[in-house]
Amino acid sequence: MGFDLKTALQQRKADNLYRSRITIAGPQQPQVVVDGKPMLAFCSNDYLGLANHPDVIASFQQAANDYGVGGGASHLIIGHSRAHHQLEEELAAFTGRPRALLFSTGYMANMGAISALLGKNDGVFQDRLNHASLLDAGLLSGAKFQRFLHCDLASLEQKLSRSSANRKLVVTDGVFSMDGGIAPLKEYAAVAKKYDAWLMVDDAHGFGAVGSGGRGVTDLFNFGISEVPVLMGTLGKAFGTAGAFIAGSEELIETLIQFARTYVYTTAMPPAVAEATRTSLQILHKDDWRREHLQALINRFRSGCEQLGLKLMPSSTPIQPIVVGDTARALQMSRQLEEQGILVTAIRPPTVPKGSSRLRVTLTAAHTEAHVDQLLLALEKVVREDAVSKKSLREEMV
Numbered sequence: 001m002g003f004d005l006k007t008a009l010q011q012r013k014a015d016n017l018y019r020s021r022i023t024i025a026g027p028q029q030p031q032v033v034v035d036g037k038p039m040l041a042f043c044s045n046d047y048l049g050l051a052n053h054p055d056v057i058a059s060f061q062q063a064a065n066d067y068g069v070g071g072g073a074s075h076l077i078i079g080h081s082r083a084h085h086q087l088e089e090e091l092a093a094f095t096g097r098p099r100a101l102l103f104s105t106g107y108m109a110n111m112g113a114i115s116a117l118l119g120k121n122d123g124v125f126q127d128r129l130n131h132a133s134l135l136d137a138g139l140l141s142g143a144k145f146q147r148f149l150h151c152d153l154a155s156l157e158q159k160l161s162r163s164s165a166n167r168k169l170v171v172t173d174g175v176f177s178m179d180g181g182i183a184p185l186k187e188y189a190a191v192a193k194k195y196d197a198w199l200m201v202d203d204a205h206g207f208g209a210v211g212s213g214g215r216g217v218t219d220l221f222n223f224g225i226s227e228v229p230v231l232m233g234t235l236g237k238a239f240g241t242a243g244a245f246i247a248g249s250e251e252l253i254e255t256l257i258q259f260a261r262t263y264v265y266t267t268a269m270p271p272a273v274a275e276a277t278r279t280s281l282q283i284l285h286k287d288d289w290r291r292e293h294l295q296a297l298i299n300r301f302r303s304g305c306e307q308l309g310l311k312l313m314p315s316s317t318p319i320q321p322i323v324v325g326d327t328a329r330a331l332q333m334s335r336q337l338e339e340q341g342i343l344v345t346a347i348r349p350p351t352v353p354k355g356s357s358r359l360r361v362t363l364t365a366a367h368t369e370a371h372v373d374q375l376l377l378a379l380e381k382v383v384r385e386d387a388v389s390k391k392s393l394r395e396e397m398v
């Protein structure tokens with residue numbers, strides 16, 4: 001029999017769930033070249049436009065001269081450089097936590113942290129729309145894995161109140177990656193405290209984009225380590241580089257250094273990435289105009305969509321999905337935009353729940369108002385074509 005891979009691949013195609021990659025030439029920026037064709041993209045997580053910032057590039061180049069390219073070994077052997085160490089200290093100061101620890105990716109940070117903190121007799125409570133890396137981490141940890149309804153305090157409390165787990169960890173995205181909404185952290189922190197649980201927030205999409213000085217969602221709630229003992233951020237989104245970190249108490253970070261397997265058994269990120277990130281952290285923190293410009297674009301996009309009768313999610317962040325529902329229709333709309341030179345990804349199950357396929361529009365500080373208007377114009381055409389085809393369908397039926 002062997003491995004019949006073909007059947008599953010064909011089924012995925014039949015379900016409109018088959019994914020394929022596009023190849024871009026050049027850096028992350030609104031105007032990209034895909035297969036030789038210039039396109040205007042609204043799908044990057046480079047929210048502040050730092051992935052291609054000249055100062056970040058210069059730091060990366062200088063550090064490559066100073067440190068070479070490879071990380072060489074794991075942090076615990078001989079891979080922990082001054083660049084990594086300084087970035088950790090700066091991230092700790094930025095997040096207002098005693099310490100921070102670098103990981104090579106966000107996926108690994110979540111895997112490492114959750115499985116270092118939890119084991120067989122413990123319980124993990126996750127929002128059902130949490131990022132895949134959090135869900136996978138919960139499963140890997142061996143703790144009793146429970147999902148609560150999206151942003152539903154009653155559902156969380158019900159599960160916590162019935163739990164006899166030793167350690168209890170409540171885990172949530174800060175900004176939900178496919179919706180753009182912000183988690184109700186005030187309520188979560190209160191209920192976690194009531195049941196003697198810890199709260200972990202993955203703020204991959206909040207850092208840089210929200211909070212004063214880009215300090216993320218915990219800043220919106222004024223939450224320190226007593227409310228959010230485990231705070232995770234990624235560096236590949238608004239920071240524009242690569243990697244991730246966990247910030248928290250001295251004991252938390254020492255625990256991760258000892259027990260997080262994705263920290264211990266992997267090569268340190270290239271020191272030049274850490275140096276580039278030190279520069280991007282400074283820009284991210286001080287350039288308030290990037291957040292202000294981004295907010296103006298978000299408002300412009302939302303009011304434009306409202307005029308077109310398009311359904312948006314209640315999001316104040318750069319993630320502005322247009323909910324379509326039907327997967328085939330979402331794909332078709334994405335193609336209709338592509339024909340007009342606009343790149344917006346259709347997000348389908350299993351990334352989002354069935355029946356909620358969407359166009360995930362993301363805005364960045366590198367976009368201009370003219371770019372947003374171009375997107376709105378293209379969407380208007382898609383909406384108009386849809387109305388025409390529905391009308392002719394109705395006429396055929398009578």
Ligand SMILES: *Cc1c(COP(=O)(O)O)cnc(C)c1O
Pocket residue numbers: 104105106107108110131133173177202204205234235236243244
């Ligand atoms: C992107 C993302 C991650 C993974 O981070 P990488 O550094 O890309 O591996 C984790 N959590 C959330 C919420 C994310 O959006």
